[in-house]
Amino acid sequence: VAGVALLLLFHTTQTEVCPPPCLCKSLGIMKGLEIDCSSRKLKEVPALPVNTKKLYLQNNSLTTVPPGALDSLLSLEDVKVFDNPWNCDCHILYLKLWLEDISESSLANVRCATPAPIKMKLMRQLTGNELGICKRLLPIKSLEFFWRDLILIVVAITTLILVAWALKFSKKLVYQINISQ
DSSP, rough: HHHHHHHHHHHHHHOOOTOTTTTEEESSSTTTTEETTTSSSSSSOOOOOOTTTEOOOOOOOOOOOOOTTTTTOOTTEEOOOOOOOOOOOOGGGGHHHHHHHHGGGGGGGGGGGESGEEEEEGGGGGGHHHTTTOOOSSSHHHHHHHHHHHHHHHHHHHHHHHHHHHHHHHHHHHHHHHHHH
């Protein structure tokens, strides 16, 4: 009984957290929410309840989605993000991969608005060539790579020297054994 009460309390608090510009509709107890943020002139994705089952973000002013912004929506079943001016540079890669994992069909009508060379191209058709012009998104700690590579080189050279010395020593040993016999 306490577990059911706790689940109901959790569900109630979750359903009360509707992003202000959106309309939220309960899909029934323990079934989640339908979040309709369509046609709200949104420039960024609002904080969404974790029990979102259906999410409608179409016809807004969204250009990108920050990496990780949608990762908590584990029970999502339906999502619509078309009719937004998506900026299809390297920052759109998160959204593209997320949509491919969650709902391949939701990519059907999602088009790029910028940059100019790929304007009106379907997001699902973006290839490494279009996204390859971007620099790595994560900062590279080049000093760490330098020391790691330097240590690997020193270990490799030391190993080669030891192998060469062992071969030379083994030849002398074989020669001495042959002379002894």
